Amino acid sequence: MMIEAVEVRKTNPGTLFKMQFNRPDITQNPMFMRLFVPFEAMINGFLNGCRPFIGIDGCHLKGPYGGVLISAVALDGNSGLFPLAVALVESENNEVGASFLITFRP
Template sequence: MDKHCAEATSDWMAKKPVCVLRDHPNMTSKGVKVELRKCGVKPSKMQVFRAKNKAPAKIEGTHAESYSKIPRYAELLRNNNPNNICKIHYDRPNLLVEPKFLRIFISIRAQKLGFVEGCRPVIGFDGCFFKGPSGGVLLTAVALDANNSIFSIVFAVTKCENKETWRWFFYYFQEFFGPFDNNIPLTFMSDRQKGLNLAYEEIFPDATGRHCCRHICSNFKAQFLDILAVSIGRQLKVMM
């Protein structure tokens, strides 16, 4: 019997091994092929590859579906702990257009208490890119606890990293410090990139600024490569 079926597409095949992949998410392509053979089809290598990649979306949902659940997530955060901060911004030019997610800022009450009771008033800020299909940037603020371990304070998800988004970030970061003593001497550490230091200097003019040594070294190498090479050459001659 010929088990090659033109109507057995990768979308149809992705639905078949869902139950097995839910219990065994690390199943190999050979395992998926065996499960599909039980359905009476003989898939090609490309069909198995596509079905294996599409199956997780049937189990976990897509990124677009996850973004649609953000308002419900924010509601749960506020209901379970009224002191949590969760601010969502949407891009909606007019009422005739469906709102599009723009950015979100989140601070958990336990993070506030942990920072006040067990962390130094030295806060580092940075952003990193998401590698998923939707893109975006994760903005974070962290501190050091009594064990010199990184302690997360607040985080936000935005479309990009620039002065405007950092200014928006620090605007709500003020609300994070609202209940605290304003006399706490704050020290902010940053990489001075994409308007970060300009943004917090506007919102927190009394904070002391510090800069990441690794970024200073990297910027020095990029801008003064010839001077660095000459300096290293002289040091090698002295050593020889």
């Protein structure tokens, strides 16, 4: 994952990658919990041309790993949806929602 983060930051400086994982002790492999990615270009677009409204929605992922894909969108000047950020989380709950909103402060 780190290689992809470096490549994205080269072409889009200011992009944030926030990953959380659980590793009870050093002998166990880390277990993925959450990933949050707002691209700098999306944040700049929001600040320079969108209405001050952010909508958040989630989609449950089917498959061996499960989880929820969450997206944040805004309304642009033509009332179209403008993407702001995406997150991949283990489940929908109050902790995840609060973490998403606190992390995403344009």
